[in-house]
Amino acid sequence: MAIPISYNVRNLRVRKGTTLMTALGIALTVAVLLGIGTLVEGLRNAFELSGNPLHLIVMRQGSTSELVSIVGKASFDVIKFEDGIAEIDGEPMVSHEVVSVVNLGLRGNPEEVANVSVRGLSQVGIKMRDDVQLLEGRWFDPGKREMVVGKGVHAVREGTSIGEKIFYGRGDWEVVGVFSAGRSAFNSEIWVDANLAGSDLGRGSGRSSILVRAKTEADAVALTNRLSDDQRLGLEAERESDYYAKQMSTARPIEVLGVFVAVIMAIGSCFAAMNTMFAAIANRSREIAVLRLLGFSRLSVLGSFMIEALLLSLLGGVLGCLLVLPLNGLEGRIGNAVTFAETTFQFRVTPFYIGIGLTFSVIMGVLGGFLPARLAARRDVLQSLGSN
Amino acid sequence: MNSGIAISMRNLCKEYTREEFKVVALDDITLDIAEGEFFCLMGPSGSGKSTLLHLVAGIDRPTSGSLGVLGADIADMTDRELARWRSENIGYVFQTFNLIPVLTAWENVELPLQLTHLKRPDRLERARTALEIVGLGDRLDHLPKQLSGGQEQRVAIARALVTDPAIILADEPTGELDAASANEVLSILTTLNRDHGKTIIMVTHDPRAARFARTSRYLDKGRMMEMQTPSVMD
Ligand SMILES: Nc1ncnc2c1ncn2[C@@H]1O[C@H](COP(=O)(O)OP(=O)(O)OP(=O)(O)O)[C@@H](O)[C@H]1O
Numbered sequence: 009m010a011i012p013i014s015y016n017v018r019n020l021r022v023r024k025g026t027t028l029m030t031a032l033g034i035a036l037t038v039a040v041l042l043g044i045g046t047l048v049e050g051l052r053n054a055f056e057l058s059g060n061p062l063h064l065i066v067m068r069q070g071s072t073s074e075l076v077s078i079v080g081k082a083s084f085d086v087i088k089f090e091d092g093i094a095e096i097d098g099e100p101m102v103s104h105e106v107v108s109v110v111n112l113g114l115r116g117n118p119e120e121v122a123n124v125s126v127r128g129l130s131q132v133g134i135k136m137r138d139d140v141q142l143l144e145g146r147w148f149d150p151g152k153r154e155m156v157v158g159k160g161v162h163a164v165r166e167g168t169s170i171g172e173k174i175f176y177g178r179g180d181w182e183v184v185g186v187f188s189a190g191r192s193a194f195n196s197e198i199w200v201d202a203n204l205a206g207s208d209l210g211r212g213s214g215r216s217s218i219l220v221r222a223k224t225e226a227d228a229v230a231l232t233n234r235l236s237d238d239q240r241l242g243l244e245a246e247r248e249s250d251y252y253a254k255q256m257s258t259a260r261p262i263e264v265l266g267v268f269v270a271v272i273m274a275i276g277s278c279f280a281a282m283n284t285m286f287a288a289i290a291n292r293s294r295e296i297a298v299l300r301l302l303g304f305s306r307l308s309v310l311g312s313f314m315i316e317a318l319l320l321s322l323l324g325g326v327l328g329c330l331l332v333l334p335l336n337g338l339e340g341r342i343g344n345a346v347t348f349a350e351t352t353f354q355f356r357v358t359p360f361y362i363g364i365g366l367t368f369s370v371i372m373g374v375l376g377g378f379l380p381a382r383l384a385a386r387r388d389v390l391q392s393l394g395s396n
Numbered sequence: 397m398n399s400g401i402a403i404s405m406r407n408l409c410k411e412y413t414r415e416e417f418k419v420v421a422l423d424d425i426t427l428d429i430a431e432g433e434f435f436c437l438m439g440p441s442g443s444g445k446s447t448l449l450h451l452v453a454g455i456d457r458p459t460s461g462s463l464g465v466l467g468a469d470i471a472d473m474t475d476r477e478l479a480r481w482r483s484e485n486i487g488y489v490f491q492t493f494n495l496i497p498v499l500t501a502w503e504n505v506e507l508p509l510q511l512t513h514l515k516r517p518d519r520l521e522r523a524r525t526a527l528e529i530v531g532l533g534d535r536l537d538h539l540p541k542q543l544s545g546g547q548e549q550r551v552a553i554a555r556a557l558v559t560d561p562a563i564i565l566a567d568e569p570t571g572e573l574d575a576a577s578a579n580e581v582l583s584i585l586t587t588l589n590r591d592h593g594k595t596i597i598m599v600t601h602d603p604r605a606a607r608f609a610r611t612s613r614y615l616d617k618g619r620m621m622e623m624q625t626p627s628v629m630d
Pocket residue numbers: 390391395396412413414419420421439440441442443444445446447448
């Protein structure tokens with residue numbers, strides 16, 4: 009009982025200029041939304057994958073980030089012997105770490121400097137990060153001013169290739185390796201020997217935090233409570249996954265702004281689609297009358313023009329997705345509001361976001377197409393036919 | 397209602413009100429048109445010819461009087477029922493062809509069959525047959541703009557007859573055509589009437605076209621004249 013879809017497809021093709029312009033407007037709207045979506049998705053990935061559910065991060069009470077926390081050697085010696093801690097090679101999986109920042113210029117634009125996190129840690133600390141693997145060069149030698157840089161830092165920051173030197177603390181440190189930490193936020197860090205970093209920073213035996221791996225989920229919960237409640241320590245333990253989840257707040261302003269811009273653009277695109285469809289219907293009023301005369305119902309006419317609007321907007325949706333596809337895997341960077349350093353991440357165009365983009369375009373088609381389609385369906389056959 | 401009568405009008409009136417003015421388009425028309433008739437309607441511009449066709453096709457409703465078409469009282473039907481009834485019983489041919497520009501000849505003719513339960517191969521077959529009847533079996537995949545006016549009108553006739561309706565209404569079908577094309581169209585209509593038993597009502601200004609019809613009547617200011625087409629028109 010329906011008017012064939014080929015009728016709509018050909019009409020869109022016949023007026024390809026307007027079709028393309030309208031679709032392009034929708035495409036840009038979808039691209040903005042998807043661009044933001046893939047950024048947020050990339051960040052979410054980085055932060056979610058950084059937190060191991062069995063890990064606790066221990067900082068001084070009231071510290072919101074490792075950068076501003078101080079945890080002394082005495083506390084470390086106490087915690088090391090707590091129950092429920094996992095072991096590796098006969099040693100407890102506990103890592104006393106020092107976190108600070110170093111200023112590095114952008115590759116190709118040295119003026120654009122940013123804070124990059126430098127983490128001093130032990131061999132155990134490296135082993136505790138399951139996803140970490142050396143890409144190039146070697147790990148630092150304990151006791152030497154050597155650095156291993158995360159692949160995110162290596163990709164965007166200057167002076168981070170093997171053999172290059174970075175001034176940090178009290179001297180020049182040589183880059184000896186590049187590591188990958190899967191898609192986690194550790195890619196945005198530089199790793200060095202904890203003892204040397206501690207003394208270079210003038211912290212003595214003091215450090216920023218302690219990373220602890222519990223044996224089981226239940227141990228993780230118990231340890232978190234026990235360490236936080238111990239008044240003598242004055243420390244606060246937090247699940248590592250929670251610590252990184254909080255850093256998602258970094259993406260919120262961009263998320264809000266992006267969605268706001270996309271919504272404004274979407275309203276514009278809706279009106280553009282509406283305008284295009286009104287024009288199409290005005291040009292085809294005789295045709296519509298003939299369809300009605302042949303016996304097609306008002307509903308068929310309404311459906312046919314809705315389909316035409318949907319095809320138009322879907323074309324825009326597909327174009328929009330194609331526009332953002334090259335972003336996939338691209339290295340992004342953002343100032344992290346929690347660590348006060350740069351977090352690098354990879355844009356991720358997932359099927360989920362493609363689905364969101366297409367759905368968004370369809371919604372624009374429905375909203376923009378409805379009024380024109382209704383007008384077409386309501387048109388008086390005789391009047392549209394004119395005197396014949 | 398008598399069998400043998402395709403269309404029966406009794407005291408049929410149609411008035412339009414346009415900005416306080418009342419226009420009487422059809423004034424008290426009583427007329428029977430037999431099944432298998434080739435009926436020609438003539439008259440000056442504004443005399444109500446198109447209005448009469450619109451009423452018969454159920455595109456418009458009479459102000460008063462009764463109108464039976466193929467035994468159905470179409471004044472009583474809802475819009476939906478009318479649309480369905482029309483697609484099954486009426487073929488309509490316009491002066492300006494009114495083909496869908498983006499569809500080929502074949503697709504244009506197939507279009508009314510979308511409203512039937514026929515499968516696509518059957519639809520295409522019937523559309524092809526209809527195009528062969530009007531002598532355009534070799535123009536199936538041409539777009540309207542690739543056809544001459546006469547050919548376009550023949551496609552339009554094929555579209556009107558593809559559903560095998562009992563009645564074909566043609567509103568000045570040769571109005572836009574040269575003499576040769578007009579003759580082709582008129583002989584096709586004659587064939588449909590004579591060999592396929594279609595009841596045809598044709599509106600025309602052209603006395604030569606009127607000669608193809610079996611009966612001609614004259615409308616003037618909405619009134620049906622008793623006389624045949626006056627010969628002064630020639
Ligand atoms: N929808 C309408 N609204 C108002 N008046 C109308 C409408 N349709 C027709 N009329 C009027 O009814 C009268 C008859 O019109 P109709 O179109 O039937 O004439 P016609 O004989 O077909 O003329 P033509 O030869 O010019 O096509 C005219 O006066 C016309 O203005």
